Amino acid sequence: MNTVRKNIVIALAALGIAGASLGVQAQTAAPQEGRHAHAMSKEQREAKRAEFRNMTPEQRQAKFAEFKAKRLEQRAARQAKLAESLKLTPAQQPVWQAFVASMSPSQKGERAGQRLGKEGRAALTAPQRLERRIAMQKQRTARMEARLSALNSLYAALTPEQRKVFDEQKMGRHGGRHHGGHGKMMRG
Numbered sequence: 001m002n003t004v005r006k007n008i009v010i011a012l013a014a015l016g017i018a019g020a021s022l023g024v025q026a027q028t029a030a031p032q033e034g035r036h037a038h039a040m041s042k043e044q045r046e047a048k049r050a051e052f053r054n055m056t057p058e059q060r061q062a063k064f065a066e067f068k069a070k071r072l073e074q075r076a077a078r079q080a081k082l083a084e085s086l087k088l089t090p091a092q093q094p095v096w097q098a099f100v101a102s103m104s105p106s107q108k109g110e111r112a113g114q115r116l117g118k119e120g121r122a123a124l125t126a127p128q129r130l131e132r133r134i135a136m137q138k139q140r141t142a143r144m145e146a147r148l149s150a151l152n153s154l155y156a157a158l159t160p161e162q163r164k165v166f167d168e169q170k171m172g173r174h175g176g177r178h179h180g181g182h183g184k185m186m187r188g
Contacts, residue, residue, distance in 0.1 A: 081169075
């Protein structure tokens with residue numbers, strides 16, 4: 001009788017382990033959700049790169065335009081959601097519009113002549129490349145200072161309740177990011 005009980009316990013334990021391993025396999029095979037649902041496997045990334053390399057320049061340009069339009073649409077939706085949650089008054093609207101305008105990415109015309117082809121980069125000496133990088137960094141700093149000025153103007157026009165909402169919304173967007181490798185532990 002004792003050995004029969006042991007065999008039953010062993011069989012139940014084996015079934016439990018098998019059931020748990022099936023659950024784990026199903027969980028890892030399930031589509032990713034949550035924060036890193038956008039992450040791709042190495043094979044998926046390589047397939048996308050191969051697909052991109054096989055496109056004609058016109059197809060690449062169309063794909064880029066589609067991507068850019070999608071990003072602009074997402075940006076507008078986020079701004080509309082923030083404006084709605086802030087419950088801006090008509091007196092605050094001009095300051096809000098200035099803030100939104102300052103946050104828009106720079107247009108191609110503003111950056112005309114900044115990008116060099118391989119030949120142009122190869123023709124520059126090391127000091128020239130560094131001077132060029134410093135000049136570009138100064139332009140980025142000037143754009144960021146303009147954004148800060150618009151943000152300060154908006155922030156001054158907001159009520160304390162609106163400031164709290166604004167801070168929570170902006171923190172939610174960038175507050176949780178980490179700057180390590182994707183899923184890799186930082187070793188010190």
